[in-house]
Amino acid sequence: MQITFLGGAGTVTGSKTLIEVGKEKILLDCGLFQGLKELRLKNWDKLPVKASEISYIILTHAHLDHCGYIPLFVKQGFQGKIICTPPTRDLAEIILKDSGKIQEEDAERANKYGYTKHHPAKPLYTVEDAIFAMNFFETIELHEWVELFPDIKFQFKNAGHILGSAFVELHIQDKTFIFSGDIGRKKPLLLHPKEKIGHADYIVCESTYGDRLHDKTPAIITLWEAINYTILDKGGTLLIPTFAVERAQELIYLLSILKKEKKIPHDLPIYLDSPMGVDATEVFANYPNYHTLSKSEIREMHNTVKLIKDFQTSVDIVNDNRQKIVLAGSGMSTGGRILYYYNKYLGDDKNTILLVGYQAEGTRGRSLKEGDNEIKFFGTYHEVRAEIMEISSLSAHADQHEILDWLKTADKPPKTLFLNHGEPHQSNALRAKIQDALKWEKVIVAKMNEPFYID
Ligand SMILES: [Zn+2]
Structure with a gap:
């Protein structure tokens, strides 16, 4: 099998992690690149995998950098199922419609003022595309196991990041993979604190605040x-x-x-x-x-x-x-x-x-x-x-200490820990800290479009 980061590697947006087991393909999150123009332009790049070949999108939460590519992916021919928790579905609907509206307005403005190389400028997707994409959503509760293929199943566990957010425990044959999605604070203001990792052979963990500690002022x-x-x-x-x-x-x-x-x-x-x-x-x-x-x-x-x-x-x-x-x-x-x-x-x-x-x-x-x-x-x-x-203490992401504390909830050091969802300096700082504090040997900073083979 192999894991390839099609986004959310070397950057904090565009999260898309491709998992391939033989011919079966699963996409974990399907996010939009956001921020600087150079990143936003990546949303127009062709993905190295055909949308029609993906059977499932497992969606960890409703932030645009994790779900915002879905309407486009459906336009490109995705016909599988998008699985998430019920609140994630409802929030994704709000967020995707709004995103469609913004895309339409941006294209309209670009045409009006002529600042586009493409004539006419087109939106990535429209409100209507966003509404259509909602047909592919299916919801499950936390801790409900779903068999995707024979010998491949997963469950969501609470990530404490935003309402409905989850991390993923994926079992492929006899191996257990944990994908953090975005993970929350030690004591979130309105949410239940994130669950423990438990058993994991491989872990993929976000590193947005891998180099920082949050302000402690309430x-x-x-x-x-x-x-x-x-x-x-x-x-x-x-x-x-x-x-x-x-x-x-x-x-x-x-x-x-x-x-x-x-x-x-x-x-x-x-x-x-x-x-x-x-x-x-x-x-x-x-x-x-x-x-x-x-x-x-x-x-x-x-x-x-x-x-x-x-x-x-x-x-x-x-x-x-x-x-x-x-x-x-x-x-x-x-x-x-x-x-x-x-x-x-x-x-x-x-x-x-x-x-x-x-x-x-x-x-x-x-x-x-x-x-x-x-x-x-x-x-x-x-x-x-x-x-x-x-107010700088209201972050939905775990900071460096909180990430380390969460990783410590794993039963044993994983065979490999991948760090994604971070700028290179953030991920590298976290890698050094983990190797020093936890003595975990194999910690890899994910690179975009570079496959990792797991046997
Ligand atoms: Zn998020």
């Missing part, structure tokens, strides 16, 4: 400080560009605690102005077994935040001059409703922008984080006078 403290400073001291408005899935719900949960403890003025309006965020919040409420929130906590969350989907209501809130807290997408300010708020509030130092997640290179969020004094959107440059603050 997020609620920084959030409270940002609210106090902006709302009470400066008399301004607090804008939080946020990811719709997980991060938005985490923030609403933290805000609901602050409100309950009377640490936020009771009449201060708080909005989640994000159709996707509102939908994702509903998915949370629908799967009580997949998170740790109680019914009353969910009720408190609903009472804390006004959920906004309708565009006209959003425009009214933007234009309302009263103080408020607004959570809106997108998380890296690459698009979405947050830009309408920037248009009105970015130029005044009374206001604060609170960054709450990873800001990739080349995004407006990164420019804000780095203190640029202007950013471009809606076709012109806008001066940044609002203050920029950051």
Whole structure:
């Protein structure tokens, strides 16, 4: 058999791991490359395997860098089954439709302004393609074994990364393979902590934060400080560009605690102005077994935040001059409703922008984080006078120590540990650390499109 990393190797996006056993082919995750243009262009490259030859996609979770290629893969002729947990299916539907919409809008813009080599510019896939791809999904619960082929079966175990996320225990004949997907923190805010590895002959582990440790300051403290400073001291408005899935719900949960403890003025309006965020919040409420929130906590969350989907209501809130807290997408300010708020509030130092997640290179969020004094959107440059603050402890990924602790839950050193889903410096730093701390001998940093043979 062989394992080939078709993405998520040497980079943190585009996760696709091909597993071949004789003629049988399985794809683990089917993600989109994101971020810098050079990476995004890879989404147009031909894959070294035919979509029609793959029987199954095992999907670990609904982040776009793990599921975002699926509609395109279906367009290319995939006719097999996509297997994931029920919350992953629901979140993937929200995320893939949104991705289709963004692809369509990007192509439209490229045609309008003529910045394309292809005439006319085409989207990778459309909303309709995304909806069609949902027909191939089948869901199973955690710990439910699925026989894919004779002598090849797998189960999902909780990864504690985002709602519905799982790592994969795959049995091929007498060998056990563990694929981490993305693995979560030691104590996730809203999820059950990840499960142990147990027995494994081979492990594939992500290394996004392989070279780093997360900030230990509790997020609620920084959030409270940002609210106090902006709302009470400066008399301004607090804008939080946020990811719709997980991060938005985490923030609403933290805000609901602050409100309950009377640490936020009771009449201060708080909005989640994000159709996707509102939908994702509903998915949370629908799967009580997949998170740790109680019914009353969910009720408190609903009472804390006004959920906004309708565009006209959003425009009214933007234009309302009263103080408020607004959570809106997108998380890296690459698009979405947050830009309408920037248009009105970015130029005044009374206001604060609170960054709450990873800001990739080349995004407006990164420019804000780095203190640029202007950013471009809606076709012109806008001066940044609002203050920029950051919560850096809210990450959904395990950091270096947390990854090591998770690897220690393996019964014994695996024959080989592959590190994927990391920039080379991240994966290499983790490899050195594992060899030093765990004395595991065979640790390989995955390279794109390079097959590994296992006998
Ligand atoms: Zn993820």
